[in-house]
Amino acid sequence: MATTADPTDLTDYQLRLPSFEGPLDLLLRLIEREQLPIAEISLVAVTDQFLAHLGAIDRAAPEAIASFTAVAGRLLLLKSRALLPRPATVAEESSDDDLVRQLAEYRAVRQAGERLGHLDKLGLSSFSRGAGIAMPLTVAPRLAPGSSAALARALRRRLALIAPPPLPTPRKPVVSLHQMIGRVLAAFERSRAVAFWQVFDYRERRQMRVGFLAVLVLMRRQAIDAEQPVPFGEITLRLLDRALAEAALLGDEST
Amino acid sequence: MNARDREPGASVARQAPLDDPDLDDAELAALIEAMLLVAPEPTSSEQLAQGAGVPRARIENTLAMLDERTDRGWVLIRNQGRLQLASAPRFAGRIRRFLGLEREARLSPAALETLAIIAYRQPTTRGEIEAVRGVDCSGVLATLHGRGLISAAGRRPVIGAPIEYATTPEFLRHFGLASLSDLPELGEIGGTDAAELLSAALADAPDADGGVGLPD
Numbered sequence: 001m002a003t004t005a006d007p008t009d010l011t012d013y014q015l016r017l018p019s020f021e022g023p024l025d026l027l028l029r030l031i032e033r034e035q036l037p038i039a040e041i042s043l044v045a046v047t048d049q050f051l052a053h054l055g056a057i058d059r060a061a062p063e064a065i066a067s068f069t070a071v072a073g074r075l076l077l078l079k080s081r082a083l084l085p086r087p088a089t090v091a092e093e094s095s096d097d098d099l100v101r102q103l104a105e106y107r108a109v110r111q112a113g114e115r116l117g118h119l120d121k122l123g124l125s126s127f128s129r130g131a132g133i134a135m136p137l138t139v140a141p142r143l144a145p146g147s148s149a150a151l152a153r154a155l156r157r158r159l160a161l162i163a164p165p166p167l168p169t170p171r172k173p174v175v176s177l178h179q180m181i182g183r184v185l186a187a188f189e190r191s192r193a194v195a196f197w198q199v200f201d202y203r204e205r206r207q208m209r210v211g212f213l214a215v216l217v218l219m220r221r222q223a224i225d226a227e228q229p230v231p232f233g234e235i236t237l238r239l240l241d242r243a244l245a246e247a248a249l250l251g252d253e254s255t
Numbered sequence: 256m257n258a259r260d261r262e263p264g265a266s267v268a269r270q271a272p273l274d275d276p277d278l279d280d281a282e283l284a285a286l287i288e289a290m291l292l293v294a295p296e297p298t299s300s301e302q303l304a305q306g307a308g309v310p311r312a313r314i315e316n317t318l319a320m321l322d323e324r325t326d327r328g329w330v331l332i333r334n335q336g337r338l339q340l341a342s343a344p345r346f347a348g349r350i351r352r353f354l355g356l357e358r359e360a361r362l363s364p365a366a367l368e369t370l371a372i373i374a375y376r377q378p379t380t381r382g383e384i385e386a387v388r389g390v391d392c393s394g395v396l397a398t399l400h401g402r403g404l405i406s407a408a409g410r411r412p413v414i415g416a417p418i419e420y421a422t423t424p425e426f427l428r429h430f431g432l433a434s435l436s437d438l439p440e441l442g443e444i445g446g447t448d449a450a451e452l453l454s455a456a457l458a459d460a461p462d463a464d465g466g467v468g469l470p471d
Binding site for chain 2: 063071105108113120125127128
């Protein structure tokens with residue numbers, strides 16, 4: 001029976017172990033791969049292989065590295081004891097490392113898990129009441145007393161209680177800034193100075209708001225000038241540069 | 256007033272004399288079936304005894320007799336002393352079709368290991384589970400909990416009051432087990448009983464939850 005694996009034979013096993021979960025899982029797989037019993041001497045035999053796997057652990061999981069390193073430390077201690085002749089005085093504390101026991105326990109659990117996995121695969125489940133999701137609900141419908149004519153009347157009464165849908169709101173025509181700039185420009189066709197009220201209808205508040213905005217846009221572009229001698233008084237618009245005003249009409253916002 | 260709202264066996268106890276002589280064993284078995292059929296939730300043998308008006312020992316004997324039967328479409332499932340009728344595992348496929356249920360995804364090896372520890376040594380804490388498996392188990396526990404296979408059974412009266420986990424009736428149904436004693440044997444490992452090993456491992460494990468996977 002092989003009691004030691006060749007520790008220099010590192011290339012062989014590294015490729016073949018399936019993904020393992022945790023240090024005990026790895027250790028057990030290594031031992032089983034070598035067909036070794038769970039014993040201290042087996043742990044010593046696979047120590048180098050275990051250490052080789054440490055390098056392959058995802059660096060992003062520090063907890064995993066910590067648990068692997070802890071097991072690696074215990075393995076190295078076992079190995080050093082196996083290599084060095086032991087004074088008799090410390091023999092008792094090294095006689096049974098509980099890594100061996102822990103591994104045996106872990107294997108028991110793994111085998112139990114495998115048996116459960118077999119049952120899981122068979123899928124021979126039991127079902128009790130309420131397990132179904134596709135079954136119709138068993139709540140008995142409460143039927144209203146009376147004839148179908150009574151039901152129809154009840155429905156009509158119910159429908160009468162429903163508020164009529166709101167009347168559609170008439171849509172107001174959209175007044176665009178572009179339109180209002182066009183109107184200012186058109187007003188300047190007749191003279192270079194026009195009064196605000198000549199261009200915009202005071203009664204149309206929406207139109208006036210947008211018109212005022214149009215005036216501001218044209219002023220910012222230095223296409224027109226505006227003057228209001230007294231607060232709340234008449235605003236007089238004066239054309240400064242027709243070309244700039246027309247550029248504003250084209251919606252050229254670069255300036 | 257709905258009969259289902261009442262605790263089964265709660266009010267009938269006073270009316271029925273104990274050990275009704277009219278009930279022979281076959282008739283008592285039929286009565287137990289009938290009671291379990293209408294029971295809205297898992298029922299104790301005490302409740303059955305009160306309902307049937309017979310001593311509990313007779314109920315237990317008859318239940319054992321019912322367990323022997325294999326010609327029925329149902330099985331008796333026992334969890335924490337409570338009984339429930341469930342469909343026989345051998346009909347799983349057709350019952351699934353009948354109920355319109357999809358087969359659930361298979362459990363991962365990690366989930367199965369964790370479930371095994373809980374099943375064989377319940378109630379147990381996360382610290383104990385992690386001590387045996389040597390890895391963090393919080394994700395696996397959440398998965399098992401989400402599938403209804405385990406539940407929190409209480410808190411251990413030690414420092415940190417860790418949650419104790421136990422398997423659920425759904426665990427038994429999922430694996431087609433009639434009770435926890437139907438779990439597969441743990442087997443022998445190196446001449447030592449694996450169940451003993453596991454118990455020893457769990458006894459040594461740190462009590463407090465969140466203990467790291469490895470002692471020392």
